Amino acid sequence: MAEAILSRLVQQGIYQGSEVLVSEPEPKRREFLEQTYGVQVTSDNPNTLTATEALLLAIKPQVFDTVVNQLEIKSQPSYPLIISILAGVPLSRLQAAFPVYPVVRVMPNTPATVGAGMSAISSGQTVEPHHLSLATSIFTAVGEVVTVPESLMDGVTGLSGSGPAFVAIMIEALADGGVAAGLPRTIAAKLALQTVLGTAQLMQTTNIHPAQLKDQVTSPGGTTIAGVAQLEQRRFRSAIIEAVKAAYLRSQELGHKL
Template sequence: MERPLLSVIGGGAMGSALLRRWVAVGVYPAAQMALREPDLDKAVALQQELGIRLLADPSQAGESEILFLAVKPQLFPAVVAEMGRLSATELVISIMAGIPLQQLQQAFPKQKVVRTMPNTPALVGAGITAISYGPGVTPMQVEQVEKLFRAVGEVVTVAESQMDAVTALSGSGPGYLAVILEGLIDGGVQVGLPRPIATQLALQTLAGTAALLQQENLHPAVLKDRVTSPGGTTIAGIQALEQAGVRGALMQAVRAAYERSCQLQGS
């Protein structure tokens, strides 16, 4: 049997979501993708759903051209020990938070290594992934990496020193926005809207605003000025937001997440 092109280690929430997306958009044929997942029931279910191959032994992952690590960071040393020497792998891609390029390179000294930080909207093809490349990654390998992550959203290349900031903004950002949405929905209910309608209005308002800003390349302040008429409803609401310190609270949230990410990477 022909060796797989891509082997994924870890079939958890993000690993399985990425595999589903890659199969759905045809990044690679399902038969050229393999999965190593110790939970046999989960592995078999994904195999039956997607038509991918399963790796019975971790060492088989080293037979693929690309190794994709989607395990929890604390499992990384054990996974490396189980795989042993990678016989054919040329490129190792990691989505593990807190595992720096230097540590990846020490574990895989003969391979090119790449560190990435996708976020949860990748599950529906609307994510953004920050990518940091290790030494010697070739232009062709850059294309391979971007092909994988463009299938689940946008990509941006950053210096590895910026990865903690990426984690604090786009990695943790969906959590912040979920809290904001919940507050908007509750506000709608408070002023008399049925919760399902308040939810629909809030969700579409967030999605539509993001699409408008992106498509027209607008600064958020420009859009804010467009929708605030003198003495109107929007400026009254914005005044309430400023009095509550919402802008500062969001900046503090990013700072707190950044500091925590730095702590975890140092631990």
């Protein structure tokens, strides 16, 4: 995820590579990032506190305390915005670790790697409008952005964080259905993928409600209503709802464990 954000920021000219410092423990990864994006690299985490605008935390939640201890946080003339994409680490914990820094918590998702992500931002108590604007500009580089109160972050995780996996399963199932109907696997897979992509683009462009689009495709006594009836009988809609709820509840559990 960190590389996806980095690549888009550099490609879109929001930051020059020379303006970015990446702390990476693996020598081969440091070399790759330096050569690919022209960024500065280091293996020394405290060096990242030289950031003037933003410090992005893209580490495993389990090593959060270790990394914070390495940073040796101390008073300085100005404080960069701390941006955390750590799942399950609340703003209260971030603020306790960075008591004099403005902090935001962000939940992006995997389509960010192709610039089609969805990111939700929650702001800490000391965040000013220009801090939020900076965070928004960074994550707009990888897709769409919404701001939400932190109380909704677990819901965001269940929907847009876990959602790509649910959509992938649906695409796979559509393709399998095509194969069951006699289509070659390669053609079925292409049809399924483009159908989902095209439907999403149509709904985004026209701002049509999902139910309205479904009604437009469903003619009386036709093929689509026969399929929709099966989806309802098999509780497809309920299964998706319960999947999001389960992911939401698991996000809450993980947050309490960390």
